Amino acid sequence: MHNTGAEPPANGASDAEGATGVDQAFLALERELAVFLRRARATSGEMAREMHPDLEPAAYGLLVRLADAGRQRATDLAGYFGVGKATMSRQLRALEMLGLVTRAQDPADGRAFLVQLTDEGRERFRRVRSARRAQYARRLAGWERGEVAELARLLHRLNGAQEAEE
Structure with a gap:
């Protein structure tokens, strides 16, 4: 007999959970x-x-953020990405050695440094980001523009929910 949703199934599981007790929507999401x-x-x-043959994959996200x-x-970047200060410091040193970022003393706090893209880093990033967007456009060519916007909105909401927990 099909459950119309008015009553829970006899085994106590919801329709979404089925007989195994596993929520199928969250299983599919996972x-x-x-x-x-x-x-x-x-x-x-x-x-x-x-961007650079010696660049670590995780560092690309840093360049996106910058x-x-x-x-x-650096402490703000570490907090944004949910990594330790030592990890962030190591990644930033590598980017600096590759000439993609530079550090300058923070005028508001002489003990702290601000990290920013170099001109070279900004130009390389612009080229790679343009290529990535073109790749997304090709992969999603069959999608309605509103669907792409909805996916972006939902991912933003998911990311926000995770940030709120941290």
Whole structure:
């Protein structure tokens, strides 16, 4: 007999959970996010290598943040990405050695430094980001513009929910 939603199934599980007690919507979300994240890591690695052959994949996200938000303190970047100060410091040193970022003393606090893209870093990032956007446009060519906007909105909401927990 099909459950119309008016009463819980006899085994106590909701329709979404089915007989196993596993919420199928969250199971599907977990599965799709796992595939998405694996592919995103691979793509970030490709983008990082396009920026510079010696650039670590994780560092590409730092460049995105600096390009979008402007110069920042290393501690703010570490907090944004949810990593330790030592990890951030190591990644920033590597980017600095590659000539992609520079550090300057924070005029508001002489003990702190602000990190920003160099002109070279900004130009390399612009080229790679343009190529990445073109790749997204090709992959989503069959989607309505509103669907792309909705996906971006939902991902923003997901990211915001995670930030609120940290």
